[in-house]
Amino acid sequence: xxxxxxxxxxxxxxxxxxxxxxxxxxxxxxxxxxxxxxxxxxxxxxxxxxxxxxxxxxxxxxxxxxxxxxxxxxxxxxxxxxxxxxxxxxxxxxxxxxxxxxxxxxxxxxxxxxxxxxxxxxxxxxxxxxxxxxxxxxxxxxxxxxxxxxxxxxxxxxxxxxxxxxx
Amino acid sequence: xxxxxxxxxxxxxxxxxxxxxxxxxxxxxxxxxxxxxxxxxxxxxxxxxxxxxxxxxxxxxxxxxxxxxxxxxxxxxxxxxxxxxxxxxxxxxxxxxxxxxxxxxxxxxxxxxxxxxxxxxxxxxxxxxxxxxxxxxxxxxxxxxxxxxxxxxxxxxxxxxxxxxxx
DNA sequence: TCATAGTGTTATGGTGTATAACTGTTAGAG
DNA sequence: CTCTAACAGTTATACACCATAACACTATGA
Numbered sequence: 604x605x606x607x608x609x610x611x612x613x614x615x616x617x618x619x620x621x622x623x624x625x626x627x628x629x630x631x632x633x634x635x636x637x638x639x640x641x642x643x644x645x646x647x648x649x650x651x652x653x654x655x656x657x658x659x660x661x662x663x664x665x666x667x668x669x670x671x672x673x674x675x676x677x678x679x680x681x682x683x684x685x686x687x688x689x690x691x692x693x694x695x696x697x698x699x700x701x702x703x704x705x706x707x708x709x710x711x712x713x714x715x716x717x718x719x720x721x722x723x724x725x726x727x728x729x730x731x732x733x734x735x736x737x738x739x740x741x742x743x744x745x746x747x748x749x750x751x752x753x754x755x756x757x758x759x760x761x762x763x764x765x766x767x768x769x770x
Numbered sequence: 771x772x773x774x775x776x777x778x779x780x781x782x783x784x785x786x787x788x789x790x791x792x793x794x795x796x797x798x799x800x801x802x803x804x805x806x807x808x809x810x811x812x813x814x815x816x817x818x819x820x821x822x823x824x825x826x827x828x829x830x831x832x833x834x835x836x837x838x839x840x841x842x843x844x845x846x847x848x849x850x851x852x853x854x855x856x857x858x859x860x861x862x863x864x865x866x867x868x869x870x871x872x873x874x875x876x877x878x879x880x881x882x883x884x885x886x887x888x889x890x891x892x893x894x895x896x897x898x899x900x901x902x903x904x905x906x907x908x909x910x911x912x913x914x915x916x917x918x919x920x921x922x923x924x925x926x927x928x929x930x931x932x933x934x935x936x937x
Numbered sequence: 938t939c940a941t942a943g944t945g946t947t948a949t950g951g952t953g954t955a956t957a958a959c960t961g962t963t964a965g966a967g
Numbered sequence: 968c969t970c971t972a973a974c975a976g977t978t979a980t981a982c983a984c985c986a987t988a989a990c991a992c993t994a995t996g997a
Binding site for chain 2: 637
């Protein structure tokens with residue numbers, strides 16, 4: 604079978620791979636914004652999940668609690684839209700929080716529910732915030748204050764890409 | 771595409787939502803790096819997927835092809851590690867690429883496979899790169915060149931958080 | 938009143954990620 | 968040389984997340 608005339612019998616020796624794992628031996632990949640974003644987002648979410656494991660809150664749950672706490676009585680549909688979550692996917696999310704008695708739904712009219720924190724939810728969120736502060740400090744340890752603000756600004760601009768066509 | 775429900779105007783029916791839209795609609799959320807990262811990463815991946823739909827490559831598949839192209843013969847395990855993918859999850863991924871005859875596995879010894887591009891794979895990757903260039907240009911349109919480099923640098927530092935305990 | 942829009946819900950499919958367990962292979966210690 | 972431990976790939980499973988369609992019920996307003 605006609606092997607490529609590439610002399611390299613070693614597909615990738617340890618050194619080469621070592622370089623691949625750390626440095627920019629990912630080929631052009633290391634210059635791609637989307638790729639860098641995925642890696643960073645994954646690493647940070649992992650740290651978040653581990654850090655908040657003792658209050659058993661995942662990022663999505665924490666964000667919902669934070670939003671409800673900041674906006675008591677907010678409607679499910681509004682909250683879902685604000686968080687960029689489909690309303691359909693929001694149902695089991697808020698359902699789980701309510702099952703744990705952290706939030707409750709209060710009917711506003713016949714078709715909409717306002718969401719509120721329970722005392723238990725507020726207490727848990729307080730603990731969660733303390734844990735999140737540690738997480739946040741660890742994550743931003745390598746960033747200056749101005750650098751952090753610039754990062755958030757850039758990320759928000761990137762999130763507005765939205766080239767979605769109409770269906 | 772969920773952006774369509776996002777209202778930029780102010781329906782002054784819900785006071786809580788009202789407050790939400792101006793002074794940091796999301797409460798403290800807008801200052802959290804992880805949250806901003808998730809939103810940006812989601813938006814960019816959506817754009818990526820739509821842009822590369824005509825070559826039917828998802829981000830993970832594109833990254834694998836790019837890596838193999840840059841490192842012909844790289845082992846599955848090495849590639850998976852370099853991309854931060856579990857080796858178990860890498861199997862159906864590379865399996866699909868091989869089924870489409872874009873890559874092929876060449877046994878190096880009895881237990882390991884080197885991965886290579888097929889001519890068909892190289893041709894598709896070339897097309898994919900052209901599409902990706904358009905995507906990349908659109909994504910980074912609002913960024914200066916220096917800003918982009920700084921962003922990548924910051925993201926790579928963030929990806930190195932890794933407070934993970936031994937696995 | 939009655940068509941229309943809004944709200945929440947169920948159901949379903951696809952994708953990504955993590956973990957455990959298993960097979961076969963290689964390498965190394967004794 | 969043998970035997971054990973580590974390695975590479977694979978299978979199976981479980982869960983979280985994201986997207987879409989279809990539905991029931993309610994509110995709105997022409």
